Each structure stands twice: as C-alpha cells, then as structure tokens.
Amino acid sequence: MSKALDIRGLRKVYGNGFEALHGIDLTVEEGDFFGLLGPNGAGKSTAIGIVCSLVRKTAGQVRVFGIDIDRDFSSAKSHIGLVPQEFNFHVFEPVIEILINQAGYYGIPRRIASERAERNLHQLGLWDKRNSIARNLSGGMKRRLMIARALTHEPRLLILDEPTAGVDIEIRRSMWQFMRERNRAGTTIILTTHYLEEAEALCDTIAIINDGRVIEHADKKTLLTRMPRETFILDLRRPLTQLPAIPDFGLRQIDPLTLEVDLTRHCTLNDLFQALSRHGIEVLSLRNESNRLEQLFMEIVGNDDRERQA
Amino acid sequence: MRWRQQWIAFETLVIKEFLRFIRIWVQTVLPPVVTTALYFIIFGNLIGRQIGPMEGFSYMDYIVPGLILMAVITNSYANVVSSFFSAKLQHYVEEMLVAPIPNYVILAGFVAGGVARGLTVCAAVSTTAFLFASFHLHSLATVLSMILLTSILFSLAGFINGVYARTFDDISIVPTFVLTPLTYLGGVFYSLDMLPAFWQKLSLANPILYMINAFRYGILGITDIPLALSYGIVIGFILVLGALALRLLDRGYGIRH
Numbered sequence A: 001m002s003k004a005l006d007i008r009g010l011r012k013v014y015g016n017g018f019e020a021l022h023g024i025d026l027t028v029e030e031g032d033f034f035g036l037l038g039p040n041g042a043g044k045s046t047a048i049g050i051v052c053s054l055v056r057k058t059a060g061q062v063r064v065f066g067i068d069i070d071r072d073f074s075s076a077k078s079h080i081g082l083v084p085q086e087f088n089f090h091v092f093e094p095v096i097e098i099l100i101n102q103a104g105y106y107g108i109p110r111r112i113a114s115e116r117a118e119r120n121l122h123q124l125g126l127w128d129k130r131n132s133i134a135r136n137l138s139g140g141m142k143r144r145l146m147i148a149r150a151l152t153h154e155p156r157l158l159i160l161d162e163p164t165a166g167v168d169i170e171i172r173r174s175m176w177q178f179m180r181e182r183n184r185a186g187t188t189i190i191l192t193t194h195y196l197e198e199a200e201a202l203c204d205t206i207a208i209i210n211d212g213r214v215i216e217h218a219d220k221k222t223l224l225t226r227m228p229r230e231t232f233i234l235d236l237r238r239p240l241t242q243l244p245a246i247p248d249f250g251l252r253q254i255d256p257l258t259l260e261v262d263l264t265r266h267c268t269l270n271d272l273f274q275a276l277s278r279h280g281i282e283v284l285s286l287r288n289e290s291n292r293l294e295q296l297f298m299e300i301v302g303n304d305d306r307e308r309q310a
Numbered sequence B: 001m002r003w004r005q006q007w008i009a010f011e012t013l014v015i016k017e018f019l020r021f022i023r024i025w026v027q028t029v030l031p032p033v034v035t036t037a038l039y040f041i042i043f044g045n046l047i048g049r050q051i052g053p054m055e056g057f058s059y060m061d062y063i064v065p066g067l068i069l070m071a072v073i074t075n076s077y078a079n080v081v082s083s084f085f086s087a088k089l090q091h092y093v094e095e096m097l098v099a100p101i102p103n104y105v106i107l108a109g110f111v112a113g114g115v116a117r118g119l120t121v122c123a124a125v126s127t128t129a130f131l132f133a134s135f136h137l138h139s140l141a142t143v144l145s146m147i148l149l150t151s152i153l154f155s156l157a158g159f160i161n162g163v164y165a166r167t168f169d170d171i172s173i174v175p176t177f178v179l180t181p182l183t184y185l186g187g188v189f190y191s192l193d194m195l196p197a198f199w200q201k202l203s204l205a206n207p208i209l210y211m212i213n214a215f216r217y218g219i220l221g222i223t224d225i226p227l228a229l230s231y232g233i234v235i236g237f238i239l240v241l242g243a244l245a246l247r248l249l250d251r252g253y254g255i256r257h
C-alpha cells in the first residue's frame, strides 16, 4: 500500500517562539481511517495546518501521496480536502456559492461544481439550505457545510479537524455513516476528535500527540489489547451495607447500590461474577465506566505527562 | 494547475469580487456619484463662474477628468483593501490558501475586482459629470488605457495595504492620510502653472499628478506633463507594487502563521 501522508521530523516554532511541534513522524496509509488524538493544545491543528499550507513549517518533510510539499505543493494540495476546526467561510455568502467558489479555486468548471454540490448537500442533509447565507445556519449545519466544501474537488485524502464538535447525537451518527461510506469508497480519512468513542467506532489507526510529540502510533486493535485494565460500574439488586473483601478486583463501593471494579487482563467477567455470587451479591446491570479508548488515552497521556515532569 | 484550471480559478475570483461590491452598490457605487455631483455644483458651478476659463476650457470642464480619476483611484483602492482584509479577518482567505491556485492568480483576481469597481464607478461618475459639463473626448485610447492602468495601480496598492493591515484603522489610514491629500494636490482643481516654482517642483514628486494630467490629455487634449513620462511612471509603479504584492503572498505575510 502506498502512503497517503508521510511526515518526517516535522517541527513548528511559532512567531512568538513557542515550539508547538518537536519533530514528529506520522504515516497514514492510503485507504486508512486515521484518528489523530491528543489533548487541547497538543499540536494536532498545527500539524494539519502545515499539511494544508495554512501554517509554515519550521523544519521537516511532508509528502502527500508521495509528493513532497516543498517540491510541488500545488499538486499535493489538489489531493487534500480540509474541514478546519474553526469556521472559515464568508458568512454572508449563500451555501451553494461557497461550494461552487471553492470548486472554482481548484479549477473545476461551474457546471460540474454545481452537480457535485447538489449531490453532497443532499447527502449531508443541507439541500434545503442551499440558498441561505452561511451565517443563518446552525452550528452543526455549518460543520456539514464545511464537509461538503472539502469534497467539491473529490480529494483522495480528507482531513477533518473536529468535524463533530457541537453536533447533536443524531446528526453525529449520520456524519459517522457518511465518513465511513467515503472511506469505503476509497478516500483516506484523517480525523481529530475529543470524543474518544467516535475514534473507537471509526478509526483503524490511532496516533496520540501530546505536547508536540507523538506518544502513540498503532492500529486500534493492537492498542486496545494493550489496555492494562478496564473499569466497570455494577448496579446491584439490593443495597450493600458492608463491602466484602474480594481480592484481585480492586472493588470500590460508590453508594449502597453501586460498585466500581477494575478488571485486569488476567481476570474475566466470569471470575468476577463467581466471586460476587459467593458473597450473595446480585448484579442487575453492568456498564463501562467510560469508553475503552478513553481509558487508554487517559493512561497514555497521564503517563507521558508524569514522565516529562519527573 | 493547468492553464485552463487557472483560468477557472481566476474567473471564480473575479465573479465573486464583482458580486461583492455590486450587492452593496449603495455603499460602493452610489457615494462617488453623489460626491462628484456635489463637486460640480459647488466648485464647477458656483465657484467656477468666478474663476473664468482654464487653458481655453470652462473651469467646470477643466475639473471633470481629475474628478473622474479621483473616484477611480479611491474606489479601486477601497475595493481591494477591504475585500482582502475581510477575507483575512473572517479567515475565508484560507479557502484560497488550501487550494492549488498560484499566488499570481490570487493577486490577479483581487486586482481584477478592484478594476471592475474602478470601471463601474468611472462609468457612473462620467455619466454624472457630463450632465453638468460639456462632453469632450480628445483621445479614446489614452482615456481607456489611463483609467485601466491607474485602476490596476491602486488595486495593487490596496492589496498591499490589505496584506499589512491588522485592524480596521490600518485600512483607513492610507486612504485618508496619503491617498486623499495626494489626489487633491495632484492637480484635480488647478494647473501646475498656477503654483509658485517651489510647489511646482514638489508636485512633480506626486505620482498622481502624472495620471491626472495624462487623463486630462485624453479628454481635453491639454497636459502639464509629457504623455510618455506619465505612462512610464504609472507602468513603473505597477511593476514595483505588483512584484511587492507577489512577494508578500509568496512569503504568506499576514495570512500563514
């Protein structure tokens, strides 16, 4: 497989002297659904900005489908569609014009641009709004407008910087569906998000950036098997006055009807339930304390922060 | 990008720029018409009658070329500076930056927008002018080429101002404190001969003087300055400002972090 994006030793020092990226390496295979995660200020948007020519790099190399951006940024750009984190359209322009103009900047004739705009607006549920000025769209609609805009030139690599921020659950699910279909149709996708369940549901490969460094870069399945432990919440049938001593499970009582338990990889849920039954504790329902990737993310980033403080 | 694609990108920019100022014509096309009409009523009609003929023309007819060119200068400049500054401020300049358009196409698109506004205003103001003054046309070629070159020149200047501007103050400082004085002192209302020797010399440092005189030649057939010198100066400025604007774009000044 060829590489959709290949980043080597990428550094960024902003004008004020702040070093946002300390030489990062990242590879995204063609056809991948790639999650770029990291806390606020980690450097995700900076890296994306460099790839899309909104930010000038200080050092390093970026290749898009093998094209070095220092050699031929223009052809590299023609393969990328960007959905930026911040709204960046002309707020008084009608939706349809925003799309047709963007296509025009890629050299796409008006007729083809309107056909594509129509198709994408239908798919993203914005067709009714085609003549509204952008300012009159809701926040979630504006995000979808930016997705439609990024697709007008049918890019092979679609980069979405927090596309679902502030989008309601129903629309978010339909956006997931949309992104999955695009990905299946062959578009490589890079997604940043702070909703870890979103990354878990969609992405095949995950990279985590913290403080301008890549601290994790692996495929999602491998990553999840590395989870040292998983935390569950148990709802009980009867109130528990005294928490029995059950070793190996790090059992904690939250309130009389709720227990929290850490399951390491050596124990199974069966082990846990056997132990609880022995003490006459009946469990009504069971749920994850948080999403699995979220727990892993907290561990990895937490460890990294501690290591660097030490 | 191939030529055809570059052309489409250019066309897109021009249409967008054109629609931008046409939609707000009350703010863009109407004011210069009103201002010019006032100049004619006050200077041309009331005061002009006391002044008597200038180089064989009535004062009213004498000031027509300068007033038209003044409107072209102000409007070409204003169009590009405000358009580019808002594109920066609202970040939609990024729509162009992420696309594979060469910088010279971006520059050409904005300049063409400024020229479109300059020409539209020129047509509107000229129509108004000839309601008051008598119609003269000495050389159509000079008139058209001077309008076009002047409009290009001040569109470029407006672009550079837009690139450097960080606040709304920055986009009004140059028009108010540089452009307007230079235009007034560029011989819109008087002939160079009327000035004392020292001020004549000083006026020669004012590039706008050359444009107004060449344009007046096109309309009335009289000028204080040799025509070739005027063209040389305008074209020289266009080349210098064009190169500077492109350099700023290539460096991403003010638009790329």
Ligand SMILES: Nc1ncnc2c1ncn2[C@@H]1O[C@H](COP(=O)(O)OP(=O)(O)OP(=O)(O)O)[C@@H](O)[C@H]1O
Binding pocket: A014, A015, A016, A018, A020, A038, A039, A040, A041, A042, A043, A044, A045, A046, A047, A085, B257
């Ligand atoms: N123009 C700038 N000048 C100076 N520093 C900047 C600039 N833009 C970003 N930074 C800094 O660079 C760091 C990385 O910012 P970036 O926007 O890349 O983070 P991010 O990972 O996208 O965060 P978020 O999840 O909040 O969007 C931050 O500390 C930010 O303050």
Ligand SMILES: [Mg+2]
Binding pocket: A044, A045, A046, A085, A161
């Ligand atoms: Mg960001």
